[in-house]
Amino acid sequence: RMSTEMHWSRWGDPEILATFPEAVAESLTAAFGVTRPCPAVERESLALPGCRLDAGALDVLREIVGAEHVATDDTARVRHTRGKSTPDILKIRAGDVSDAPDAVVRPAGHDEVQRIIEAAARADIALVPFGGGTSVVGGLAASGDGHAGVVAVDLGRMDRLIRLDTESRIAVLGPGLLGPQAEALLAAEGYTIGHFPQSFEYASIGGFAATRSSGQASSGYGRFDSLVVALKVATPRGTLETGTSPANAAGPDLRQLILGSEGAFGIITEVSVRVRPVPAVKTYEAWRFDTWTQGTAALRAITQAGIRPTILRLSDETETATNNPHLGLDGCLVLTGYEGTHEDVTHTRARTTALLTAHGGEPLGTEPGDHWAENRFKAPYTRDTLLDMGILCDTVETSTYWSNIPALYQAVRTALTTTLETDGTPPVVMCHISHTYETGASLYFTALARQNHDPVTQWYDAKAAASDAMMTTGATITHHHAVGRDHRNWLATEIGPTGTGILRAVKHHLDPTNILNPGALIP
Numbered sequence: 001r002m003s004t005e006m007h008w009s010r011w012g013d014p015e016i017l018a019t020f021p022e023a024v025a026e027s028l029t030a031a032f033g034v035t036r037p038c039p040a041v042e043r044e045s046l047a048l049p050g051c052r053l054d055a056g057a058l059d060v061l062r063e064i065v066g067a068e069h070v071a072t073d074d075t076a077r078v079r080h081t082r083g084k085s086t087p088d089i090l091k092i093r094a095g096d097v098s099d100a101p102d103a104v105v106r107p108a109g110h111d112e113v114q115r116i117i118e119a120a121a122r123a124d125i126a127l128v129p130f131g132g133g134t135s136v137v138g139g140l141a142a143s144g145d146g147h148a149g150v151v152a153v154d155l156g157r158m159d160r161l162i163r164l165d166t167e168s169r170i171a172v173l174g175p176g177l178l179g180p181q182a183e184a185l186l187a188a189e190g191y192t193i194g195h196f197p198q199s200f201e202y203a204s205i206g207g208f209a210a211t212r213s214s215g216q217a218s219s220g221y222g223r224f225d226s227l228v229v230a231l232k233v234a235t236p237r238g239t240l241e242t243g244t245s246p247a248n249a250a251g252p253d254l255r256q257l258i259l260g261s262e263g264a265f266g267i268i269t270e271v272s273v274r275v276r277p278v279p280a281v282k283t284y285e286a287w288r289f290d291t292w293t294q295g296t297a298a299l300r301a302i303t304q305a306g307i308r309p310t311i312l313r314l315s316d317e318t319e320t321a322t323n324n325p326h327l328g329l330d331g332c333l334v335l336t337g338y339e340g341t342h343e344d345v346t347h348t349r350a351r352t353t354a355l356l357t358a359h360g361g362e363p364l365g366t367e368p369g370d371h372w373a374e375n376r377f378k379a380p381y382t383r384d385t386l387l388d389m390g391i392l393c394d395t396v397e398t399s400t401y402w403s404n405i406p407a408l409y410q411a412v413r414t415a416l417t418t419t420l421e422t423d424g425t426p427p428v429v430m431c432h433i434s435h436t437y438e439t440g441a442s443l444y445f446t447a448l449a450r451q452n453h454d455p456v457t458q459w460y461d462a463k464a465a466a467s468d469a470m471m472t473t474g475a476t477i478t479h480h481h482a483v484g485r486d487h488r489n490w491l492a493t494e495i496g497p498t499g500t501g502i503l504r505a506v507k508h509h510l511d512p513t514n515i516l517n518p519g520a521l522i523p
Contacts, residue, residue: 086392155204216376265506400473
């Protein structure tokens, strides 16, 4: 059984450790010129800053949620320090716990969250909502400057299926439900959300909404924000409830203020989502294309024809060769997935197959697709093993219109390669398309390079260059990883001064004392 608490300095289950065969490990370290491993410090060596909250503030929190649900011990504080981006991991592996919250509070429901916010506003305590702790953009790095302290509001006790409307196919869920928990509760009633990002095993329902997450099956089921029909939110100004009908013309949709707001405007306490019947059939298969350009054209044709396979994914030549050595392929790998009734799967698969064939695709059968599906959630564990070996591994992702994909692909690859080569650590840069729309698609890049003496700065420099390239080519700074702190400056460029002013005005109205996740999102 998977642990629901992640390792303090790695991704995921503390009992799972990815390993490479000795020959593969030696080949990797030789290829990147690694001369020494980079192990993490021992947990016992971490020196946390002292708790800044006074006894009175802690007593108020204990009165609200119960003394057993307020923690100031080192273990709880370490487990709620930052998220799981590569810089987050590198910092804590090096012993840096400077962003540890002063306390962790675990409310049981909306009313307790509302009371926590009101008490924090009175005492000027910063609050960081904490779901699964999977942020990869600095969304959980506590910023207590100018405040009396920082409290992580762990929503893990808010883990119920609150209500299921089978006639409307709407589920009302607690924000602290992790992906597997939510799916198990719904599957018992015959339903699924169909949202399976790579962080699925540890990410939460509230986190999916707060970051506008997109999962591997988004081509068929939709992005998480497109599945949300209503939200309940606790704010310093009081409770906000949005979503009263499937569609309306009652002014701007206030759900969109909260979706993607990362706790800066309020803490999500209920999420109502569209659900669908558990599919009777699931089938995955693979195709080979000669070139990235050819594969991209095929994905565009399928999407613009209105065909919606559940999964539609294209890896470039480098990613195909690096991630699938067992296939011995040149060219590019396309993965397709189909879920639903037997009739629906047969129909969608036939239409997709016809277009893939027409664009020069070569069928590879179901084995590569099944292999990918079985190993989908293991990649983050491999990232941490590479870090142990002294190899930097991280990702950037973006999205643009179909006509701009060639320019964006080249610009980001060049930015990452040039920056890391200039640093003396030439990288391997890979890319895939994993989310498609009628008008465009996402690009997801992975870079590997030898760690230098300061790998956090090394990666931030490379990511800054890639982010600049996104802005220069007219793409977005993030397709599904959210803004956090890492993307904040580029968000200002993307939305301009007027857009930035709107966000600041909303923040000032809802959170006038800036206690909600200060430093996140707002440029």
